[in-house]
Amino acid sequence: MSxxxxxxxxxxxxxHGPEPGxxxxxxxxxxxxxxxxxxxxxxxxxxxxxxxxxxxxLELFQPGLQFLDPHRFNQxxxxxxxxxxxxxxxxxxxGFANWQIPIxxxxxxxxxxxxxxxxxxxxxxxxxxxxxxxxxxxxxxAGGWTMYPPLVLQGGANVPFLIFAVHLMGISSVLGAINIxxxxxxxxxxxxxxxxxxxxxxxxxxxxxxxVAAMPVLAGAVTMLLTDKFFGTAFFNAxxxxxxxxxxxxxxxxxxxxxxxxILPAFGIISQIIPTFCxxxxxxxxxxxxxxxxxxxxxxxxxxxxxFTVGMPLSGELFFMYTTLLIAVPTGVKVxxxxxxxxxxxxxxETPMLWAISxxxxxxxxxxxxxxxxxxxxxxxxxxxxxVVAHFHYVLVTGAVFAIIAGAYYWLPKWTGxxxxxxxxxxxxxxxxxxxxxxxxxQHFLGLAxxxxxxxxxxxxxxxxxxxxxxxxxxxxxxxxxxxxxxxxTIRGGEKATNRVWEGAHGLEWSLSSPPGYHTFATPPQVxxxxxxx
Amino acid sequence: xxxxxxxxxxxxxxxxxxxxxAFAAFSDLNMPLGVTPISREAYELHMLILxxxxxxxxxxxGVMFISxxxxxxxxxxxxxxxxxxxxxxxxxxxxPCVILVAMAVPATNALINMEDTSESDLTxxxxxxxxKWKYEYLEDGVTFYSNLAPSSRQAIYEDPRAVxxxxxxxxxxxxxxVGKKVRVLLTSDDVIHAWWVPSLxxxxxxxxxxINELWIKIDEDKTGLYRGQCAExxxxxxxxxxxxxxxxNEEGYxxxxxxxxxxxASKKVAANEAKKPLEAAPEEQAAVVTHASDLVQxxxxxxxxxxxxxxx
Ligand SMILES: [Cu+2]
Numbered sequence: 001m002s003x004x005x006x007x008x009x010x011x012x013x014x015x016h017g018p019e020p021g022x023x024x025x026x027x028x029x030x031x032x033x034x035x036x037x038x039x040x041x042x043x044x045x046x047x048x049x050x051x052x053x054x055x056x057x058l059e060l061f062q063p064g065l066q067f068l069d070p071h072r073f074n075q076x077x078x079x080x081x082x083x084x085x086x087x088x089x090x091x092x093x094x095g096f097a098n099w100q101i102p103i104x105x106x107x108x109x110x111x112x113x114x115x116x117x118x119x120x121x122x123x124x125x126x127x128x129x130x131x132x133x134x135x136x137x138x139x140x141x142a143g144g145w146t147m148y149p150p151l152v153l154q155g156g157a158n159v160p161f162l163i164f165a166v167h168l169m170g171i172s173s174v175l176g177a178i179n180i181x182x183x184x185x186x187x188x189x190x191x192x193x194x195x196x197x198x199x200x201x202x203x204x205x206x207x208x209x210x211x212v213a214a215m216p217v218l219a220g221a222v223t224m225l226l227t228d229k230f231f232g233t234a235f236f237n238a239x240x241x242x243x244x245x246x247x248x249x250x251x252x253x254x255x256x257x258x259x260x261x262x263i264l265p266a267f268g269i270i271s272q273i274i275p276t277f278c279x280x281x282x283x284x285x286x287x288x289x290x291x292x293x294x295x296x297x298x299x300x301x302x303x304x305x306x307x308f309t310v311g312m313p314l315s316g317e318l319f320f321m322y323t324t325l326l327i328a329v330p331t332g333v334k335v336x337x338x339x340x341x342x343x344x345x346x347x348x349x350e351t352p353m354l355w356a357i358s359x360x361x362x363x364x365x366x367x368x369x370x371x372x373x374x375x376x377x378x379x380x381x382x383x384x385x386x387x388v389v390a391h392f393h394y395v396l397v398t399g400a401v402f403a404i405i406a407g408a409y410y411w412l413p414k415w416t417g418x419x420x421x422x423x424x425x426x427x428x429x430x431x432x433x434x435x436x437x438x439x440x441x442x443q444h445f446l447g448l449a450x451x452x453x454x455x456x457x458x459x460x461x462x463x464x465x466x467x468x469x470x471x472x473x474x475x476x477x478x479x480x481x482x483x484x485x486x487x488x489x490t491i492r493g494g495e496k497a498t499n500r501v502w503e504g505a506h507g508l509e510w511s512l513s514s515p516p517g518y519h520t521f522a523t524p525p526q527v528x529x530x531x532x533x534x
Numbered sequence: 535x536x537x538x539x540x541x542x543x544x545x546x547x548x549x550x551x552x553x554x555x556a557f558a559a560f561s562d563l564n565m566p567l568g569v570t571p572i573s574r575e576a577y578e579l580h581m582l583i584l585x586x587x588x589x590x591x592x593x594x595x596g597v598m599f600i601s602x603x604x605x606x607x608x609x610x611x612x613x614x615x616x617x618x619x620x621x622x623x624x625x626x627x628x629x630p631c632v633i634l635v636a637m638a639v640p641a642t643n644a645l646i647n648m649e650d651t652s653e654s655d656l657t658x659x660x661x662x663x664x665x666k667w668k669y670e671y672l673e674d675g676v677t678f679y680s681n682l683a684p685s686s687r688q689a690i691y692e693d694p695r696a697v698x699x700x701x702x703x704x705x706x707x708x709x710x711x712v713g714k715k716v717r718v719l720l721t722s723d724d725v726i727h728a729w730w731v732p733s734l735x736x737x738x739x740x741x742x743x744x745i746n747e748l749w750i751k752i753d754e755d756k757t758g759l760y761r762g763q764c765a766e767x768x769x770x771x772x773x774x775x776x777x778x779x780x781x782x783n784e785e786g787y788x789x790x791x792x793x794x795x796x797x798x799a800s801k802k803v804a805a806n807e808a809k810k811p812l813e814a815a816p817e818e819q820a821a822v823v824t825h826a827s828d829l830v831q832x833x834x835x836x837x838x839x840x841x842x843x844x845x846x
Binding site: 063064065070071074142143144148150151154238239243244245278279280281282283284285286287309310311314317318321322325326328329332333335336339340342343344345346347348349357360361364365368369371372375376377378380381383384385445448449450452453454455456457458459460461463464465 | 560562563564565566572573575576579580583584587590591594595597598601602605606607608611612613614615616617618619622623626627630631634637638641642644645646648649689690691692693694695699700701702724725726728730732735736737738739741742743744746747761762763764765766767768769770771772773774
């Protein structure tokens, strides 16, 4: 993307370009550079986390232990989750926010550019601390990404590294979120009223509030772990008058909003893509905004549905069951709106649209299993089994990750000025869409048959579907190498993209050149109704 | 070393591909119907919500696929320009609410029943350890530990398919009488575990410093063995702490209690006489552990590995 942005300079002669050399990336305060850094960092972490997933699937390929001892296996599952959540999905969405929010609302840059530089550059340090634990005595954290005490405190040297890494990730996210909120409220072009903003901007505004509210809670929880481990407190130690279940309440008070932090921006991306390739305005724009806000609100009152088996009072279980069921309503509204947008449109199926359609179908399947998990008596059977693993991978892989990939194909021509290779893009899609279902769908069967999650080895009756799941996993993993090839060859060159890129695209970003200049909208654009929300 | 593992892996894959009889569980697709009233309630709710989801899915995806087939640009379909419909939006907000209430009512009733542990006939206390279970029959005075069966342990680095109930077998089974309401108290000595036998229909965490409870009432005609395992990540050997429940009729249960008590008494005597409990014969060692709960158990898998390290 660097070469692409520089050769556009001479179009706008007063526009100074990026600093030459590598230091440009260290000191940059440009939202496009920082967006690129976030996205590339997320891609790298996607492969680090993915390599761990391959290790997990390799060990689970057949019964018995072949490749990983159980302790190493637990390190793999723990680190896979932490890296994918905090290193891949969240930074990818922040990357999209950095690139897209200013050019979607007609702002010259993010409101707090130096803060923006910091919120990115904290991340490599956080993940260096985290990944370094693999090389320490006792290895990486192995107590699960949920870090439940007392188990997590049995970790050795990795405990403080884990906690400080989480602190750093939290600081990075909160700074990024503050920047997004300030940008959206202060930097919109004249005429870009709140209810004219593209839905991607809306979902990110709401996500940013979730981040500001939820991340400090996580920081508090892990700080209490730190003092329990090293400073003699007993917040979570029953022997000292503490309560190990309290950690779970505090953790999931963060953890459930976190789930929506990872899916609301995905809703935003999908809500941009579907109207474009249906050549028809988004159905129910305002109800989309209200549905997003309701989901965000409800996300703070459902947390204990992650812990129905801890032995809550009956009234508590009923409360969390009802609120959880309620989330299905606004989520359903979103799915119905996407389907209604497609209805009587004029559809075409370029790569971003394929990913978006499969998002709607597969995310909905993840939503269905979520609904099933909300039914407490049935959840007593599903809880902590592969049914849950299948559920959250449908929501996070075919949900969040598919939306990220859809968005990457959708905006890559705008960012780089080149069209990606459509044939390869479609290969990438079909390989991924088929293999991901071979990977995760059988995990529903495994869970229902009684296979607990987070086990390195299993009883023989689980062997068949584990074998199938692993094969799907290997194909899915290898298919993602194709994505890297497509992205980098698009950055290097390819067919020149038009400014509009997609026939049905609406929005301010498409009025810019492809690629856009290093600085855009130095003078605010006029927001016409045609270019308002799509 | 890795080469041998890899070759074993390839052999396994080949067996699977050729449909060896060792692979007969492709048919395990759904939650099994259990042997207690609450497990059936869970099963029925599971089926109800599953069917509702499938029906909604067929309708929603059906509409989507019709429009993907018919409303294509390549077929020259002109896009409509509508972008909202208050009527439709009210319908698809209200209708899901009605469906949710219809699901919440039976779920609430089932839950109230599941959480009612009153009027039980007997109580057993289960204490979880890294990585074994301790069972105490409070009324009948029987206490023992239950570990992964040695046969499974030996097969971890060898041939798991060669042993019966690999990783789902124990040295000492929990014996329960059928037709009696059994109250199970759960706690832990170290980290959080979860006690779960799918056919009995209830899973609950065992938490240090707290006591949780659940109840089991196995159908009169359902004597037999029911297998499960720890369901909450509890460290290295989390995958290696199975549970086996043996459901007996009342006489059988009483006989077992009497045998157990006699055995406990004689082993106590034997242990006192021997005075060297750690050098006891392997068969007796399990019994000794019953009385020396502070005896440190080596890691199950580490032990298996050290036994087998020569062969790997
Ligand atoms: Cu356990």
